[in-house]
Amino acid sequence: MKLLDTLHRWTGGLIGLVLALLGLSGTILLYEHLWIGLPGSGDPLRGDLSTVAATTEKLMAMPGAQGIIFADEGFGLHRLRLGKEAGAYASQSGEIVSRWVSQWERPELWIFDFHHHLFAGDSGEWVIGIAGLVGTFFVVTGIILWWRTRKTFRFRLWPKRMSRPAIVMHHRDLGVIAAPLLLISVVTGTMMIFRPFALGVVAPFGPVAETAKALEPPKFKGGALADKPDYKAMLTEARRRFPDAEFRILSLPRKDGDPISLRMKQPAEWLPNGRTSIALDAATGKVLAARDALKLPSGAQAFNMAFPIHASKVGGWPWRILMTVSGLAMMMLGSFTVWSFWFKRPKPAKHPTKKAALAT
Template sequence: MKWLDLLHRWTGGVIGLVLALLGLTGCLLVWKAAWIMVPGKSMPLIRDPASVAMAVQRLLPQPRGGASVVFADNGFALNQLRLPGGAGAYADQAGHVVDRWSSQWERPELWLFDFHHHLFTGDVGETMIGVAGLCGLFFVVTGAILWWRTRRTFKWRLLPKRLSRPAIVMHHRDLGIVVAPLLLLSTVTGAAMVFRPFAMIVVAPFGSPTKALAALRPGKVHGGALAANPPWQAMLTTATRHFPDAVPRILSLPRKPGDPITLRMRRADEWLPNGRTTLSFDAATGQLLSSTDAMAMPRAARVYNMLYPLHAGRVGGVAWKLLMTASGLALTLLGSLAVWSFWFRRPRRPRNAR
């Protein structure tokens, strides 16, 4: 038990600040649709293929490889244009631009998202985020084990009684056990989204991980070069005909010649905000090449698709958002105070007497 306590404290002292920042940025991102200030974000939604196609035509008068359009949705009724290099724009549902940027640093929601998911360092940062999530899981488990010894001294406090090391340790121990279920959910879902092998362990009770991986892996299809004026309306009409209950979420242009145009849709029963129902179209002709129905995936794959909405508070309405906010704030408080007490409030070693 002594070694477990030592490992818990030292690991927390090293990585606690990262977890605290992830908790704080996560809280802000849960409510980003509320604090993004752009005109038109509360307009009624337009779903018919002709109107959506006209908006895409205005946003992409000259289609560029690697560009994508995230369509308006409940709570944020603006289309978002994403361009290579971090540039982009918000546009109303008619395709008229209401705000434009040349770098993610011009929009706080974009660089907050990049920090929370990649620590501003791309794939390396994403791996670090996954490791931090696994460390958070370790803290929840070991913290519960260590708390059990002192359970009789439990006292509920939102904040420590004072900023002394003993008071912070007691507060850390007791607040941690209260929010442990929320932290367990946040850390498990966060790490699972980064590390597929860990995710397959999480979903294994619901079905075969091998079948889940096969279903989640995008199919390989090839088409012609990107046309100068793709038939957007025909593609959207085809998609609606195949999945009448689905709404378009992300239209992605090919990154290199031969890649298809992909359209992600969200069916009525999907939790994932951008859906996993995917259609691939020939970039030259607009002909449908393949389609994947997210609701026909194996159960383990469908459970995997639920991890992000659970983690990001994108399901369950305001009540779930509040729970995820509480989880993030608790992680911020526990992580920051753990680092403070470990590095700046450590007990002094007594001098050796003669």
Template sequence: MGLLDTLHRWTGGFLGLILAILGLTGAILVHRDAWIMLPHAGDAQIQTTHVIAATTERLMADPATRPQSITFANANLGLDRLDFGKGAGAYTDQAGTIVSQWQSQWARPELWLFDLHHHLFSGDTGETIIGIAGVAGLFFVVTGTILWWRTRKTFAFRLVPKRLSRPAIVRHHRDLGIVAAPLLILSLLTGATLVFRPISALFLGPGAPATIDAALRAPKGPKVALASHLDWRGMTVAARARFPDAELRSLSLPRKESGLVTIRMKRPQEWLPNGRTTLWFAADDGRLIGARDAASLSTVVAAYNLLYPLHAGKVGGLGYRLVMTLSGLALFLLGTLSVWSFWFKRPAKAKRQVPRRPRVAEGR
């Protein structure tokens, strides 16, 4: 138990701050659609084919102002979002009229908070650090539960420590951690798996990572340059004709040298906000190259597609969002107070007592 306690304290002292950041930003981002206060943000979602087709054609027609991607309005946010790359973007109403535009992600709090939560402002390196912190967080939950068991008779739940002394913080940390453990496992396991896909082998089977990679891989398309003018309306109409019951969720230009324009759709049975039902069109002439129906994906891949909605609170409405908010706030408290107690409230080292020499009586 002594070694386990030491590992728990020292790793928590170093990684607790990262976990606290992830918890607080996650708790805020769960509600991000609700605090985008812009004109038309509260508009009802429009999924009429000819309206989306006309908006897409309007936004993509001019190569000089064409965004790299469009994410269409959803049931919680009545705005389309444009991404121009390098942090630049815009929100438009569902007719394509710009209501807000920015040249840097720092102009929009929901964007830099998302980058902090997913990348620590450090791109792929930050994402890797977050994945490691998530795995470490699972270690903390397991070891913390083991360490709590020996003190279970003193359990007393408090939202905050009784005082900011080290013993009170340690006791609060221990008891809050055991209450929040199920939610923390859900948040940390889903988050870590989204960063490190091989973790999925632990709960979806040893062949899961390879199965997921193969199923979600885009088809091989022609390595062609993006044409100046494409039939954007025609591609949108073709996508809806192929999957008439699905929402049109996003349209993206080719990435790197793929030569494919991607349209993502969400069928009724899907939980993933932007769906996995996908169509790919050639970037030079707009012909259909391939299509993937999310309903045809294997059980393993379908289960993997549930991770992000569960992690980000994209299912279950306000009730589930509040549950994930509590998970994030608990992680924030556990992380910050563990760092505080480890670095600033460590017990003082006892002074070494030097034994006194016995006094010899005078005259002897």
């Protein structure tokens, strides 16, 4: 038990700040639809085919346009991708509301980049994944260590005093209360980064090999991108195949031969951008393949629920409030851990002086 306690303290002291910042940034992102505050962001969704098709034709004709994240029920603006970091928000009638050339011009973009990549691309994603695994270790070991001192449990939102013993006691008791929510947050977050970990979590829902195959992006070969793709025809065919689905993401190919990708969300899907997808030949606009997310293996469908749970895209305000509690608890536990470990450590006991020893 002493070894477990040492591991818990040292890993917390080393990575607690990362977890605290992830908790804070994640909590802020839970409410981004409320604080972006651009004109039209609260407009009701106009998902009829004629409106979406006309707006898509208009926006994709803009120089440098590479794709669109369509408006949804929670956010009434389309987001247009215009380059590596450049982009724009547009109304559902196709009028540009805001443009940027760098993510640093939009707080929701750089906060998202920090929360997912620590501003370091794939390397930062690995750090976050490791932090998620460590966070899982924290929750499990914290419950085990708390059990020994359960009789001294006291619920406090803030330490009684800013002394190390009071902070440790607060950390222990707050941690066990928030443990279920923290476990959900760190497990679902880590699932989105480490595929082997995710496959292990969803293994009870179906064969791992079947799930892994279903999660691999399909590869198709088509022609080079046409000068004027017929987006209206593409969207019309997509709506014919999935009449009840919302249009979510349209992406142009990154290189010749890749298809145009269209993601859609059916009513029964939890994932906000859906996993129902259609691959279209970039030269002709003809359908190369279509994937119905509701017909994927059970393991793949379980995996697709990780992000909606993590980002509170399901469950309405009650679940968003619970995830807010989780994020704030992670921020408080992580920051107090670092402070108490590095700045409030007990001073080493003084050795008796030679004179005191002789006197004794």
